[in-house]
Amino acid sequence: MSTRIATDLPDEVTAGVSVTREQEALLLLLERMIFCGLLVVLVLTAIPYGTVEPWSEGLFECGLLLLTMLWIIHGLFAGQWLPRQMQLFYPLIALLGFALLQSIVLWQTNAGGEKVWYAISADAFETRRFVLKVGALVLAGILFARYTTSRKRLSVLVHVIVVVAGVSAIFGILRQSMQHDQGFVLPLLRPGAGYAQFSNRNHFAYLMEMAMGLVVGLMAVRTTRRERLPLYLAILLALWTALVLANSKGGLLAMGVQLIFSLVLFTSVRARNRSEITGDEFVLQRFVRSPAVRFSVAAAIIAVVLGGAMWIGGEPLASSLEGASVELNAADQTALHERTRRRDIWRASWLMVKAHPLAGAGFGGYWAEIPQYHDASGVMTPQQAHNDYLEIIASGGIIGLALLLWFIASVVKQARKSLSAEDHFYNAICSGAIIGIVGVAVHSVVDFGLHITINALIFVALLSILSLEIKSTRRLRWLAQ
Numbered sequence: 161m162s163t164r165i166a167t168d169l170p171d172e173v174t175a176g177v178s179v180t181r182e183q184e185a186l187l188l189l190l191e192r193m194i195f196c197g198l199l200v201v202l203v204l205t206a207i208p209y210g211t212v213e214p215w216s217e218g219l220f221e222c223g224l225l226l227l228t229m230l231w232i233i234h235g236l237f238a239g240q241w242l243p244r245q246m247q248l249f250y251p252l253i254a255l256l257g258f259a260l261l262q263s264i265v266l267w268q269t270n271a272g273g274e275k276v277w278y279a280i281s282a283d284a285f286e287t288r289r290f291v292l293k294v295g296a297l298v299l300a301g302i303l304f305a306r307y308t309t310s311r312k313r314l315s316v317l318v319h320v321i322v323v324v325a326g327v328s329a330i331f332g333i334l335r336q337s338m339q340h341d342q343g344f345v346l347p348l349l350r351p352g353a354g355y356a357q358f359s360n361r362n363h364f365a366y367l368m369e370m371a372m373g374l375v376v377g378l379m380a381v382r383t384t385r386r387e388r389l390p391l392y393l394a395i396l397l398a399l400w401t402a403l404v405l406a407n408s409k410g411g412l413l414a415m416g417v418q419l420i421f422s423l424v425l426f427t428s429v430r431a432r433n434r435s436e437i438t439g440d441e442f443v444l445q446r447f448v449r450s451p452a453v454r455f456s457v458a459a460a461i462i463a464v465v466l467g468g469a470m471w472i473g474g475e476p477l478a479s480s481l482e483g484a485s486v487e488l489n490a491a492d493q494t495a496l497h498e499r500t501r502r503r504d505i506w507r508a509s510w511l512m513v514k515a516h517p518l519a520g521a522g523f524g525g526y527w528a529e530i531p532q533y534h535d536a537s538g539v540m541t542p543q544q545a546h547n548d549y550l551e552i553i554a555s556g557g558i559i560g561l562a563l564l565l566w567f568i569a570s571v572v573k574q575a576r577k578s579l580s581a582e583d584h585f586y587n588a589i590c591s592g593a594i595i596g597i598v599g600v601a602v603h604s605v606v607d608f609g610l611h612i613t614i615n616a617l618i619f620v621a622l623l624s625i626l627s628l629e630i631k632s633t634r635r636l637r638w639l640a641q
Contacts (some may be wrong), residue, residue: 183237190234195307197227198300199320202617206324206367209346210358211613217293220613224296231303243305245627248574251567252298256291258559259523263287281522282529290524293613301620305627311585314625318374318589321618325371326395329402332356332364336405355406358612365411366609368403369418369599370618372396376422377592382584414603421598425591502546502606508534509545512554520557530554544611548604571597571623578626586628593622 201223208216235241262280281287308314332355335344339351346357355361375396379389403411511533512521521529527543534542545551552560575597578590600610600619609615 187234187237190230190237191307191309194227194230194234194303195313197223197230198303198307199317201227201300202320202614202621203324205617206328206614207357209348210363210367210615212359217613221292221296224299227303228299231306241306243302243624243627244629245305245574246302247570248567248623248627249298249302249305251563251570252294252301254566255523255556255560255563256295256298258556258563259287259291259294262519262522262525262556263291279522280519282525283522283527284525286524286528287522288524297613297616297620300617301624301627304621304624308624308628314586314589314628317621317625318378318592321621322371322374322378322395324614324618325367326398328356328364328367329398332402333398333405355408356402361406362408362410362603362607363609363612363615364406365403365408365414366600366603366607366612366615367618368399368406369411369414369603370596370615370622372399372403372415373418373422373594373596373599373622374589374592375399376595377588377590380426380588380591382588408607410603410606413606414599417602418595418599422595425595505534505542505546506550508542509547509550509554513550513557516554516557518557518559520553520555520560523555523560526551526555544608546607548608548610551608571626574626578628590626593625596622 201220204223205211205216205220211217211220231241263284265279265284279287304317308317331345335349335356338344339349341351343349348359349357353359355364358364358367375392379392379396400415403415508530512526512530515521515533516529526545527541530542530545545554549564552564556563575590575594579587579594581587581590597619600615603609610619
């Protein structure tokens with residue numbers, strides 16, 4: 161049995177297992193096929209508008225199904241299917257089970273002499289579609305965590321994500337400066353609508369936020385070659401420029417929080433090993449780590465988040481005062497009655513929460529239930545809550561809130577564990593992944609970018625990076641190259 165195969169198998173499985181050269185070659189081939197297949201799916205998912213149309217979502221799910229079949233075959237020979245760290249995926253698996261329960265017909269009534277069947281979900285079909293799509297994403301996350309088995313593979317995964325985001329940023333800048341007619345490479349791209357290959361500029365911002373975190377992580381790796389630093393800096397500048405030009409208020413808010421969080425995170429990591437810090441630098445680190453400074457930074461982050469949320473969703477005070485005269489204008493009252501502002505959608509979503517407090521209206525069923533609580537003309541009906549946290553509660557009720565809190569707690573716990581790794585490369589990459597996750601968490605207060613397949617796929621890839629195995633000695637277990 162080769163060293164690679166023995167290292168890849170759990171200790172309890174390795175004992176007494178004999179692997180022929182043919183089986184070893186097959187396992188290695190399957191590993192490479194699955195990992196490379198995941199990278200191909202990631203790249204292709206980014207191209208057709210971020211994969212939002214039914215045909216592209218169907219191709220994405222079929223691609224994941226094919227990789228899952230290869231995963232099963234590999235597991236039969238290797239004796240191991242799942243990654244050793246699964247804590248971040250348990251809440252998502254529980255979410256899938258709950259959503260599936262919401263789609264099941266639980267009772268029936270007679271209406272006008274006909275039997276009417278009811279489920280918890282306001283749209284049982286869309287809830288099953290939700291289960292299928294999120295299930296494919298969870299499978300992708302598990303496969304990323306299972307087959308990112310070496311430093312080289314982790315580096316390749318991170319660089320592929322960064323390249324996809326970088327190409328999207330450059331494409332967005334070129335499209336903004338050159339497009340004048342319908343279609344720009346992709347036929348459905350309209351002038352002035354969306355950014356890059358996305359039909360919504362806010363969805364594009366999610367991709368930039370996650371990639372910027374990873375680039376910062378790559379730049380923080382001590383072993384990064386000096387000639388690569390200007391390249392990473394140029395990519396970071398391109399991502400930042402595209403994000404600013406996209407003019408996504410939620411994206412700019414998330415970027416600001418990411419900047420503050422990055423400063424706090426890397427300061428804390430550098431100060432952890434005090435044996436390497438001496439003299440004036442030690443005094444500076446003690447000052448930065450003091451409770452007063454930490455409290456000030458925390459207060460600044462909270463102020464930015466709350467102030468930004470009020471600016472984006474609730475409208476600034478000055479705009480509200482200026483809008484008072486508009487509301488008295490009969491010609492503008494019709495437009496106002498469409499109630500498409502975030503605060504109006506959030507108010508309607510909260511009424512929906514109070515109407516379905518325990519199990520919600522069903523994941524995927526938000527659009528079907530919200531018209532009952534959205535007091536508007538009906539010209540524009542919200543399809544999303546423009547706040548993923550509020551939409552989860554509206555769709556899943558108290559149970560959905562419990563699953564959300566479980567997931568957040570798991571991410572925080574796993575992030576702290578990953579940052580304690582002594583392997584500096586893994587530590588830096590995890591720091592970048594955490595920065596990306598923080599950006600998504602902030603932006604999701606005012607938008608729904610994780611509904612877009614490519615954004616959700618990269619998000620689960622970041623979760624997978626945090627889930628890579630760490631031995632009890634707190635050193636990352638890298639498999640033989």
